Amino acid sequence: MIDVTRMNGQVMSLNDDLIETVEETPDTVISLTTGKKVMVKESRQEIKELVIRARREIHIIE
DSSP states (O other), X not given: OEEEEXXXXXXXXXXXXXXXXXXXXXXXXXXXXXXOEEEESSOHHHXXXXXXXXXXXXXXXX
């Protein structure tokens, strides 16, 4: 799970296993495998770093 900030300032936890794509349009839009899209304040690079950190915590990657 990663914590992201919606455009209204609300912080939510997101299951990073469901992330299909992350685009900057210029706002960052995360598309999930469920078909849902979430617009967040974090950049594409920040999302990538959050996912890497989360997966390191559960030892999926070194």
